[in-house]
Amino acid sequence: MALKLYNTLTRKKEIFKPIKKKKVNMYVCGPTVNDVPHLGHARAQITFDVLRRYLIYSGNKVQFVSNITDIEDKIINKAKELNESIESLTKRNTLEHLEDYKKIGVNPPDIQPKATEYVKQMIELIKLLDNKGYVYIIPEDGVYYDVSKFKEYGKLSHQKIENLKSGARIKSKEEKKNKEDFVLWKFSKEGEPFWDSPWGKGRPGWHIECSAMSHSILGLPIDIHGGGQDLIFPHHEDEIAQSEAGYGKKFANFWIHNGMVNIDKIKMSKSLGNFKTIKDLLNEFPGEVIRYFIISNHYRKPIDFSKSGLQDANNSYVRLKNILSELNDDKKINSEYLKEFEDAMDDDLNTPKALSILWSLLRDKLAYGKIRTIRKMDESFGLNLLKKERVEIPVEVEKLAKEREKARKNKDWKKSDELRDKINKLGFIINDKIDGYEIKKR
Numbered sequence: 001m002a003l004k005l006y007n008t009l010t011r012k013k014e015i016f017k018p019i020k021k022k023k024v025n026m027y028v029c030g031p032t033v034n035d036v037p038h039l040g041h042a043r044a045q046i047t048f049d050v051l052r053r054y055l056i057y058s059g060n061k062v063q064f065v066s067n068i069t070d071i072e073d074k075i076i077n078k079a080k081e082l083n084e085s086i087e088s089l090t091k092r093n094t095l096e097h098l099e100d101y102k103k104i105g106v107n108p109p110d111i112q113p114k115a116t117e118y119v120k121q122m123i124e125l126i127k128l129l130d131n132k133g134y135v136y137i138i139p140e141d142g143v144y145y146d147v148s149k150f151k152e153y154g155k156l157s158h159q160k161i162e163n164l165k166s167g168a169r170i171k172s173k174e175e176k177k178n179k180e181d182f183v184l185w186k187f188s189k190e191g192e193p194f195w196d197s198p199w200g201k202g203r204p205g206w207h208i209e210c211s212a213m214s215h216s217i218l219g220l221p222i223d224i225h226g227g228g229q230d231l232i233f234p235h236h237e238d239e240i241a242q243s244e245a246g247y248g249k250k251f252a253n254f255w256i257h258n259g260m261v262n263i264d265k266i267k268m269s270k271s272l273g274n275f276k277t278i279k280d281l282l283n284e285f286p287g288e289v290i291r292y293f294i295i296s297n298h299y300r301k302p303i304d305f306s307k308s309g310l311q312d313a314n315n316s317y318v319r320l321k322n323i324l325s326e327l328n329d330d331k332k333i334n335s336e337y338l339k340e341f342e343d344a345m346d347d348d349l350n351t352p353k354a355l356s357i358l359w360s361l362l363r364d365k366l367a368y369g370k371i372r373t374i375r376k377m378d379e380s381f382g383l384n385l386l387k388k389e390r391v392e393i394p395v396e397v398e399k400l401a402k403e404r405e406k407a408r409k410n411k412d413w414k415k416s417d418e419l420r421d422k423i424n425k426l427g428f429i430i431n432d433k434i435d436g437y438e439i440k441k442r
Contacts, residue, residue: 001346003058005224006300008232008255009156013348016254018223024055024062027214027252029227029235030112032069032206033093034078037100037278039268039305040261044228046291047258047299049106051226054345054380066109067213068094071116072206076192086193100278103287105382113213115204119195121212122204126184126197128246135184138175143185143199147178150241156255157233182238184208207238215247225252229260259297262304276305283424285314286431286440288383292317295351295381317383318431318438323362324374324385332369333376337361341377351381393439397428401439404430 004013018024028048031041048066055062069075070090079086098108126143129135134149147153147161154161161180183205188194194201204212214222220243227236236255243251260267263274281290293313297303337357344353358377361367371386378385393401404419423430423439431438 001343003054003346004348005254005256006348007253008257009252011158014254016223018060019221019253022060024060024223025218026052026055026062026064026224026226027210027218027222028064028066028109028225029210029231030066030068030109031097032072032074033090033097034072034074036093036096039263039276039278039281040228040230041097041101042104042278042281042290043261043294043303044226044258045101045106046104046294048226048256049382050295050299050351050380051224051256051349052107053382054349057376057379063111063218064109065111065113065214065217067210068097068112068114069206069209070094070114071193071203071209100282103282104278105287105291105384107382111217113217115209115213118209118213118216119204121216122208123185123195123197125208125212125215125242125246126199129184129242130198132245134242134245136177137199140187141175142183142187142202142205144176144181145184145238145242147180147182147241150245152244153180153241154237156237156240159233180234182207182234184242207235208242210235211239211243211246211251215243220247220249220251222252224254224256226256226258229257232257258299259302262302264306265304268305281305281310284420284429285310286429289314289317291381292383295383296355298352299349314431315433318433320359320362321385322433324371325388327370329371330368332372334361334367334369334373337364337367337369338373338376345380355381393428394426397423397426397439400426401430401437405437408432 003016005016006012007014026048028044031037052062052064068090071086075086075090079089082089101108126135129145130143134146135143136146137143161178185197185199185202185208186205187200187202193203195203214220214225225236225239232255240251243249262268263276266274268274268276278290289310290313293305293310294303296313296316337360340357341354344350344357347353354377358374361370361373375386400419400423404416404423407413407415407419420430427441429440431440
């Protein structure tokens, strides 16, 4: 069975064939580093990390590019709010993102460009668009893209221009020719960062950044362009419009998007007060458990982060590790189960089914090759299922853990939670098991 992926552009699963045989180039929109990473970042990072791993597992050489947006209105506003320099803010938050991604098992990109490093290329793309008649200027505001000039605008989000609704980042301006027109180059106000350009001092618009970086590094067309479903419109729609109009080539063959994140069945939002960071979860669960929870859900479906769901994932993961630790390696590969695993992954990266096949192999009393077959499967999952960790537990942490176990037996849940928080602050996580508990380094 060949790998099939759901292509947002065509709204159907298609057999994935890279432009160059066994060589895949993939660009995934990275974070805007105005703040620390949240669960939306975790979902996208793990989704495309698994896809990348499986492409490599399948014998492909993958060039994976994911950017850092280090200049954008949100960053400028946050720096003003904190009375901090943009450079200091973006450097600090970039490190936070990279550290947290590492803790949830995400491999770093082969190339990770920063937007500020590619302003020259962004200006060159805007020049191309200007020469072809796609842009116009709003004085004291910026250089805008006229979407009415690009006849295929809306082909990714599958909407007609007249029915499109602008996203949160677009503010309707009376001076714009069309409500969906977006800024390519924003003229800088006093005190704001700027670069020189043919149109005046300013900075790039958000959408132009990924177009210029992906073209400069990978060329066009790209095999896969990815990101969260919230980026389909306007971000990815605008990327297509400016890239295909400017460079005169198809932008990407496959558009892959992961589903949205909910917290206890409600969409995660700062305004609703249910905003969760990756660190919030890492304070309670190991990175592998967060990863296990995410890949237990299909990447295109919404995912609901809940305490009970994560606790279930934790229990499953701990049980899985415990069973594996008791198995002997017969040095064999079970080709039948491995084929079932590959068939599941080939069907639009069906990780929940692939995980269930792993469990079926584990529970099959007559099956051979469990250790080496699961090690192969874990090349795509990235769950460190067979990694043995030797961690020295400090006496103080052991003492707190025993005290907490006593509180749990007495059903003193408040004290149990307080002791767990103390253990977390000392850099350790305690996982409850049926027959006691397990302490792991955070």
